[in-house]
Amino acid sequence: MVHLIAFELVGARLPGERAGLESAIRGLGPAYAFDRTAWIVESELSNGAICERLVPLLRRDDRIIATRIDRDWVAANIPQAEVDWLSRCNFASVNDRDPIAPRVPTIRG
Numbered sequence: 669m670v671h672l673i674a675f676e677l678v679g680a681r682l683p684g685e686r687a688g689l690e691s692a693i694r695g696l697g698p699a700y701a702f703d704r705t706a707w708i709v710e711s712e713l714s715n716g717a718i719c720e721r722l723v724p725l726l727r728r729d730d731r732i733i734a735t736r737i738d739r740d741w742v743a744a745n746i747p748q749a750e751v752d753w754l755s756r757c758n759f760a761s762v763n764d765r766d767p768i769a770p771r772v773p774t775i776r777g
Contacts, residue, residue: 671708674705696721739760
């Protein structure tokens with residue numbers, strides 16, 4: 669799966685604080701910094717699990733959001749290296765339902 673992680677760090681930070689957060693994001697899986705406060709990460713973790721891992725590195729007034737990106741992404745004015753990186757990502761999850769397989773009704777008795 670591919671996730672967009674965006675955050676706002678309120679107030680001044682020591683370089684080590686930002687570096688610690690960025691290191692934790694990189695630890696989630698293959699990642700690149702879209703900009704200073706937005707990262708794209710390939711990880712099988714859920715959005716909730718991603719936030720749970722990163723929240724301890726935030727201060728009370730900081731904000732963070734993690735959301736899944738599907739393979740139908742669109743971008744403009746980004747470097748070709750980023751387009752290539754995104755194009756190689758696996759947007760599927762091991763838990764995704766096969767879109768071609770018919771749904772089997774469940775009968776409860």
